[in-house]
Amino acid sequence: MIDTVVLDVGETITRDDRYWASWADWLGVPRHTLSALVGSVVAQGLDNAEALRLIRPGIDVAAEYSAREAAGRGEVLGEEDLYDDVRPTLTALRKMGVRVVIAGNQTVKAGQLLRALHLPADLIATSEEWGVAKPRCGFFERVLEVAEAPAERTLYVGDHPANDVVPAKAAGLMVAHLRRGPWGYLRAADPDVAGVADWHIDSLAELVGIAGS
Structure with missing residues (x-):
């Protein structure tokens, strides 16, 4: 029971469609590109955030999240x-x-x-x-x-x-x-x-x- x-x-x-679309827009890449990269890192058993690092090596994801929030382009549900x-x-x-x-x-x-x-x-x-x-x-x-x-x-x-x-x-x-x-x-x-x-x-x-x- x-x-x-x-x-x-x-x-x-x-x-997660809008979540990843908003990250793609922020990083200035086509949405399909980031979506495909997310699929790639998942297939390798890696954390989803690794897709962001493939686009911008060395990215501080937490700092970038804060920057998006400050710019009014942050998290939405x-x-x-x-x-x-x-x-x-x-x-x-x-x-x-x-x-x-x-x-x-x-x-x-x-x-x-x-x-x-x-x-x-x-x-x-x-x-x-x-x-x-x-x-x-x-x-x-x-x-x-x-x-x-x-x-x-x-x-x-x-x-x-x-x-x-x-x-x-x-x-x-x-x-x-x-x-x-x-x-x-x-x-x-x-x-x-x-x-x-x-x-x-x-x-x-x-x-x-x-x-x-």
Whole structure:
């Protein structure tokens, strides 16, 4: 039985299209170029930010993020950035009495923007707000604190093998791997995903059946 569902953010509940498009515009390269580079670094198992360093070697990503914010071209999240299955699924889960938590590797501002969307969730938190990021075990310790349920009755949902599936399972959580986004599709058949995740899903809507079983 699942008492709490905890969802990752990027490419789980939100599309990253606008995020990477805005970085491409800021760095002055075609959007397709950066998109292709993101795919390339993902295929190599590298962090997404390495795509930015391929365009501008030595870039200080944090400083550049601050510069974008100061220029009024910073982080944005709106209803159009949500996947279509997010609101219906979260609403259905809460009607079933399941606690819904959203927690991912995002900035303080991203947390504020997500909360402004008034999503049907009991809690929204980000790694920057917590002061610890995935895949560190401290992040999943915080997940269990806010889940208000035992690890074996808490389900963590995400697309990323190294950030979501493996560390969540190591923390004792139940895990659903979502085939969505570059990481979700490319690594779906990897042993550290296929052999570790308790469920493999193609839509968040499948969580309703999982939680109700």
